Amino acid sequence: MDKQSVQVIIETLKEEGIDLAVTLPEEPTFSLTEAMREDPFFQAVTVAGEGNGLAFCAGAALGGRRVVFVTGIAGLLVGTWALSQMGMVYGAPILILASYRGDFGDHSGIPGSQLLMFKQVAEPLLGALRVPYRIVNQKATLKRMIQEGSFACQDYSHPIVLLLSGEVLW
Amino acid sequence: MKRFDCLRLLAPMVDPYMLTVTSLSSNTAFWSDLRREGANFFGCNMGLCIPFALGLTAAFPKRKVIALDSDGSLMVDSSSLITVADVNPPNFVAIVMDNGSYARMGSTFTTRKTDLEKIAQGAGIANTATVRSEEALSAAIEHALATSGPHFIVAKVEPDRVRVKGDPHRTHGRFMRECFVDAVRRHPDYQSGKKERLTGS
Amino acid sequence: MLAVTSLSINAPFWFNVRPQGPNFFALNMGLCLPFALGLSVAFPKRKVIAIDSDGSLMNDSSSLITVADVNPANLVAFVMDNGSYAFMSSTFTTRKTDLAKMAQGAGIANASTVKTLEEFSAAAKQAMESAGPTLIVAKVERDAGRVSADRSRTSGRPMREWFMDAVRRHPDYQGGR
Numbered sequence: 001m002d003k004q005s006v007q008v009i010i011e012t013l014k015e016e017g018i019d020l021a022v023t024l025p026e027e028p029t030f031s032l033t034e035a036m037r038e039d040p041f042f043q044a045v046t047v048a049g050e051g052n053g054l055a056f057c058a059g060a061a062l063g064g065r066r067v068v069f070v071t072g073i074a075g076l077l078v079g080t081w082a083l084s085q086m087g088m089v090y091g092a093p094i095l096i097l098a099s100y101r102g103d104f105g106d107h108s109g110i111p112g113s114q115l116l117m118f119k120q121v122a123e124p125l126l127g128a129l130r131v132p133y134r135i136v137n138q139k140a141t142l143k144r145m146i147q148e149g150s151f152a153c154q155d156y157s158h159p160i161v162l163l164l165s166g167e168v169l170w
Numbered sequence: 171m172k173r174f175d176c177l178r179l180l181a182p183m184v185d186p187y188m189l190t191v192t193s194l195s196s197n198t199a200f201w202s203d204l205r206r207e208g209a210n211f212f213g214c215n216m217g218l219c220i221p222f223a224l225g226l227t228a229a230f231p232k233r234k235v236i237a238l239d240s241d242g243s244l245m246v247d248s249s250s251l252i253t254v255a256d257v258n259p260p261n262f263v264a265i266v267m268d269n270g271s272y273a274r275m276g277s278t279f280t281t282r283k284t285d286l287e288k289i290a291q292g293a294g295i296a297n298t299a300t301v302r303s304e305e306a307l308s309a310a311i312e313h314a315l316a317t318s319g320p321h322f323i324v325a326k327v328e329p330d331r332v333r334v335k336g337d338p339h340r341t342h343g344r345f346m347r348e349c350f351v352d353a354v355r356r357h358p359d360y361q362s363g364k365k366e367r368l369t370g371s
Numbered sequence: 372m373l374a375v376t377s378l379s380i381n382a383p384f385w386f387n388v389r390p391q392g393p394n395f396f397a398l399n400m401g402l403c404l405p406f407a408l409g410l411s412v413a414f415p416k417r418k419v420i421a422i423d424s425d426g427s428l429m430n431d432s433s434s435l436i437t438v439a440d441v442n443p444a445n446l447v448a449f450v451m452d453n454g455s456y457a458f459m460s461s462t463f464t465t466r467k468t469d470l471a472k473m474a475q476g477a478g479i480a481n482a483s484t485v486k487t488l489e490e491f492s493a494a495a496k497q498a499m500e501s502a503g504p505t506l507i508v509a510k511v512e513r514d515a516g517r518v519s520a521d522r523s524r525t526s527g528r529p530m531r532e533w534f535m536d537a538v539r540r541h542p543d544y545q546g547g548r
């Protein structure tokens with residue numbers, strides 16, 4: 001993720017009043033999570049597993065914090081159990097930024113078998129969990145997508161996933 | 171010790187502004203009966219009680235948040251203890267009701283070799299205790315509520331003899347969630363950080 | 372002897388050290404130890420070694436509890452603890468987390484931390500010659516660069532086929548009877 005995208009995302013999250021940033025570091029979004037960690041506006045929390053990370057976000061969100069969880073498809077897979085509870089059952093308003101590993105344009109170099117799996121699983125998984133999502137792959141619409149995603153998150157009171165891809169991620 | 175007696179011991183020690191989270195098991199039925207006020211999140215499924223409570227500490231940093239978990243639930247995601255140690259919130263208290271069983275379905279690992287307190291210490295939580303008597307439990311709770319945490323207490327209890335039904339309408343799912351959020355919104359500290367931000371800068 | 376590695380540099384390094392024999396490479400976060408545990412149950416008379424990483428183990432530390440309970444004498448788990456998530460930020464082992472202590476809490480009596488090559492050598496030798504399960508946390512430095520290995524041997528379906536081929540030819544293989 002280049003500096004420009006990181007900047008736009010951080011600026012927009014601040015405008016949305018999202019000041020709790022939770023992650024388990026992963027490569028595609030690392031520059032974003034590092035920048036958030038260094039920015040005093042955010043309370044930055046690193047978690048040991050995405051499952052407990054998502055439950056943490058839910059507790060904070062239902063408790064009144066504005067929270068963003070930064071992860072990837074792999075993290076959503078690990079956190080599927082937590083997401084099923086905190087989403088479908090409890091409707092916790094968690095904004096999730098997830099790198100769309102395996103989407104076209106992923107030249108990151110991880111094995112093709114993994115990339116293919118992520119590509120095949122990502123969207124059906126979110127569909128199965130009934131988590132509304134959008135693919136965010138253009139810089140021109142990045143800001144608006146985050147604003148809309150954040151609004152929807154609060155309005156529906158439900159986790160929302162923005163799958164980062166294309167020129168936004170790579 | 172009996173789980174209900176432990177919870178009954180805890181109830182008067184919790185002030186109306188503390189927040190509580192329970193796991194499934196009779197923690198939910200018993201605690202929902204004993205605690206009628208304040209913000210309480212009941213019936214968190216396996217592995218989710220402690221991290222959810224941890225998240226609440228970030229929403230209410232000046233109030234004690236008490237997670238009432240169970241041994242089986244914690245063991246599904248013991249990595250949550252690492253996250254607790256790292257976030258290191260002074261207002262976090264976990265009390266794990268360890269009856270060494272999965273409901274009515276056989277024993278968990280704590281009846282064999284697993285020592286949850288030691289796992290918590292390995293994870294990096296300094297303030298830990300395992301208690302086997304009501305006196306010890308009372309002292310541990312008093313200490314946890316009066317001092318800076320995070321605190322982690324394992325209470326060894328007998329398996330419950332009877333199934334307690336409680337009131338599933340009030341203690342599960344969407345209705346429970348609405349009651350909880352309603353109590354949270356009426357809490358004097360709700361989004362106090364946000365208010366400061368709105369008025370301050 | 373069968374071997375299982377996590378992601379990270381464990382996979383290409385191990386491939387370069389022992390390319391032949393039943394090796395399962397590059398299991399994703401949290402999966403290395405439980406997979407190795409399963410393999411130890413399939414081959415009870417052979418040593419099974421897991422070459423895991425600190426971040427991976429912490430993703431699912433509950434696997435330690437399962438290991439302790441199954442209690443396989445033939446399992447030896449190495450946790451290469453470089454205190455980091457790949458080339459990213461530090462893990463909890465650089466702060467307060469002590470994985471050997473968590474393993475002991477889980478019920479694995481033979482759990483230790485080693486910091487020098489001599490200590491590692493002694494602990495590994497001991498583990499390979501005695502009954503386990505044994506867990507050795509090896510404190511290592513972050514690797515300076517990336518190492519490559521033949522992808523067709525160390526990832527995905529092709530790796531799995533090489534592994535299954537080696538397993539089927541193993542004298543103790545119990546499947547397909």
